[in-house]
Amino acid sequence: MRTSIATVCLSGTLEEKLHACAQAGFDGVEIFEQDLLVSPHSPAEIRALAAELGLSLDLYQPFRDFEGVDEELLADNLYRAEAKFRLMRELGMDLMLLCSNVGTATIDDDETAAAQLRTLGDLAARYGIRIAYEALAWGKFVNDFEHACRLVELADHPNVGTCLDSFHILSRGWDPAGIEKIPAEKIFFVQLADAPQLSMDILSWSRHYRVFPGEGAWELDKFLGHLVRSGYTGPVSLEIFNDVFRQADEVRTAVDAMRSLIWLAERTWVHLQQTDGPDAHYPMELATLPQVPEPTGFNFAEVKAESTKKLQTLLGQLGFACRGRHRTKPVQLWTQGRARIIINGQQARNQEPAIAALGFDVADPVRAASRAMQLKAAPVPRQSQADEEVLQAVSAPDTTEVFLCQGTPDGTAAWTREFGRPADAAAPAGRELISHVDHVNLAQPWQHFDESVLFYESTLALSPSPSTEVPSPVGLVRSQVMRTRDGAVRLALNIAPLVMEKPGPSSESAYPQHIAFACTDVIALARDAVGRGLEFLKIPANYYADLQARFRLAPELLATLQELNLLYDRDQHGEFLHFYTATVGSVFFEVVERRNGYDGYGAPNAPVRLAAQYLLTKQG
């Protein structure tokens, strides 16, 4: 599959955009006209730069408001077109996108429109150029891809074909199965966009909210499947108008884009295998990736800190014990049950403690790393001694290091043998009530949220749950859980809105990250922790009055919850009891007890937590 991307998807100058596309590995680009108009580089210079970068210039776009007009306007439009054909010749380009007329069309007659397309085809042929005619979803007389194809058929000109755009087809609810009936040689170009399921006017939806395939709500694997069956072999291109991408780093966006296409190709291949059988063959080749099953658990979580003392104290109070020190580095391993926390003292000076890495148990780390790398994940450079286990790691969009670790049936981890038992190793302070890591909550920069979701879904095979919104005192937090079907791995990604104009909290301190531990008796653990002097996040009394009104809890339970700063929730399955520790740097811990298959995360309690943490940032 040849990959392409429209320059309008990316931030920056045309020169910066082309460099980013090449760096991300695209085969070609669509030149969005405005990017060229505002560029100080001549068409010949752009042509040379693209050649140097190994990018083909696939489509010049858009040309607008051509067909369905009177003779006088037609003459003007042909004049406009010829000027662009000359320009395209300087660029060395041979394919132009023509959008169906949205503004100036006055004649709603297919024969007329087709005849005018034919005239344009004649003119284009003189310049060796072909025209890809596309139905815009809001076209005045033509807004349906099958209608556009009928006009192309009527025009009956070798230089006039169609361009298919998933946005314009799926946003209107047209059935993409019709694509299979279009003669492949008449499909001159294909543009893909995904979009969240919004009910808003199509133009605004299209201009601001498009996202890369896999980041929205549409089944683009099926869409692409229809195209593959049609026999099309040309470029599959991305055309995404998105306000956030316009502001973000163009290389990141281009990599995100490329990942989305690679993943879409794989999903389409799987879809076609399932529907057409393993023996079906198509002219378009779809590269596939090493398949990986879902991870089976968290292997470890690593917290970096310049000063590790507070973290050690907190973990000790939760019943963790230091089980080892790394032989060569200032790194400690703290465990309880199958929960492993690495405290890494190699943090840069003045850096607050922060979650630095997560290890996931996978069936085949080398295969999983290979898949991630093929999905353009950046490998984490790791220095290891000769006798150390080589761990596979890639960097997530929020810079968290993702380690792909060998899962074992008994939940042990081979790398722990690199940690010698410390001379001062204490026995655990009491009962081991924590069994494993229940979930991890990572704050995401809002401009990379979609990228993060796609990253974890495509590389780690985690699935997104429906997202929720949580009010905090400094903004609305969007929370998106990525998880395995069995719940063994649950990762909550929170968009942290920018903290503006508020003295006191920074984005980091207002939205700390956390690791939640699963426990079989949170009340007993909380009592133990109280005895060990744990600083709990203080929950306001008003919360408990409301809890009582909502759930009619037994007075003794309510009193215990309030005494221990425990929070409570209930779903159709069971109950959820949990507490939070104080925050150290940008990290805190949570301990949760799921009773009778409760499957949530205490979402109604999240605002209480955020408000309490906000208060602490104000107090210093």
Next chain:
Amino acid sequence: MRTSIATVCLSGTLEEKLHACAQAGFDGVEIFEQDLLVSPHSPAEIRALAAELGLSLDLYQPFRDFEGVDEELLADNLYRAEAKFRLMRELGMDLMLLCSNVGTATIDDDETAAAQLRTLGDLAARYGIRIAYEALAWGKFVNDFEHACRLVELADHPNVGTCLDSFHILSRGWDPAGIEKIPAEKIFFVQLADAPQLSMDILSWSRHYRVFPGEGAWELDKFLGHLVRSGYTGPVSLEIFNDVFRQADEVRTAVDAMRSLIWLAERTWVHLQQTDGPDAHYPMELATLPQVPEPTGFNFAEVKAESTKKLQTLLGQLGFACRGRHRTKPVQLWTQGRARIIINGQQARNQEPAIAALGFDVADPVRAASRAMQLKAAPVPRQSQADEEVLQAVSAPDTTEVFLCQGTPDGTAAWTREFGRPADAAAPAGRELISHVDHVNLAQPWQHFDESVLFYESTLALSPSPSTEVPSPVGLVRSQVMRTRDGAVRLALNIAPLVMEKPGPSSESAYPQHIAFACTDVIALARDAVGRGLEFLKIPANYYADLQARFRLAPELLATLQELNLLYDRDQHGEFLHFYTATVGSVFFEVVERRNGYDGYGAPNAPVRLAAQYLLTKQG
């Protein structure tokens, strides 16, 4: 009119919110339940704080999902309600908002629902509490305010009335005229919200995009007019769910909110005068403001700079001359025609040149300042000598100082006499081709855009034109022109998106502000300026090729435009020729020539300008 505001409108803790409401001058507040739940303060403490701040606690909200349920759930709901009544007694509150059931209602029967409301009324009466029942736009069986009123009538209980919310009424397209038929004593509370005209699902629209009255698309003056005619005299409250307000400084938001209510009261008064005649009287009193006509022109623009040399050079090259130095301050006056630029060297160290103040010609400066102050505009402290003219000034939301100056028929300004003719005053360098300031373009922080529009509309009587969107290399810019009907004052407010992750430009340098001068012969002026060594913003050759394709200009004109870095546009009236200077600090200048009544701002050329300026920030 008693003013109130829901705490959910504002950022921060409940304590911070109450302080902000008091500071902005509200009479009372609605306590949004979640704000209380997450507060460390007890109900008694909140009650005491409100009393100390002089705020009445008008409404406890929301209570949800009560009516239309089976007997068992009704018992649960009454239990929930009684817990809240006890809480309200601690708060000293006597009015609770009940939203129509959206989740648990199973019985679509008015008699049943009304009987359940009556039962609730009996319970509430025992606590001295009244219930304001409101139809949510997405209520399961009740989503229409008149339906809610029928249930209240059926319930026939002195403690059960209705709450009217403009969002829930206008978002559904219900006719608010029906409000006049509701018995005033049954309207227990009123909530106002405005909203932009979006076509999206009502719930998302309501939860994220509400704005203060005057900042959206609805005719809230007519809405409030119906309410006034009904005889209602209770609080008029604001309930605005807005993602941006959640992030912004709560005091600013509260002031913006108060301004919107004051302005709405005035507009409603004007509306009632016009429709019911000047002798009509109503139980609710609507305070009015000093009326002011539109300003008649720009009196001056002030640019601050630590080093003023570059600005002086630029203005000299444009044909301006220094006509005076202030007698006591390092301030110069540069003029050409009626365009006056004050260059103020009193800037703080290391501050780049920036637009600091704008003077507007108004009919009555004292009256205009009084109006602005009553609209909560912050006065600008100004030190003046005994013999100096006292200038009235207020601070705009983006911190630009707005001076209200005495307009004169001949366009002169009395304050200029304070500027002595400098010893080194040069004659103007050539012909005076610039006549006046055509428009000023100010970048607005995106979180205060709506506030800025309302500020200029309410205080200065400028009207918003339809807004446009302009792509720049680092984000999409939303541009909103505020103008007088005759075009004598045109102020373009641009939302500058955050510049993120891009090395090089800051938000300030990527989105500089500018002053545009009107000129009768921009080609001649450009030639003069070339002769004087002016550094023009360089316009790329590709732009001119496209100009030719679009407009078929005469080859000589095209060559002249390109030679002089002039840009071109055309509308149904006439033509627009303009050029930009280089940027100094965050300021640049534009010179425009409007031919035959062209009424725009060259919007198609703005992306060319932004891209060229972006390139300069990259180069150094």
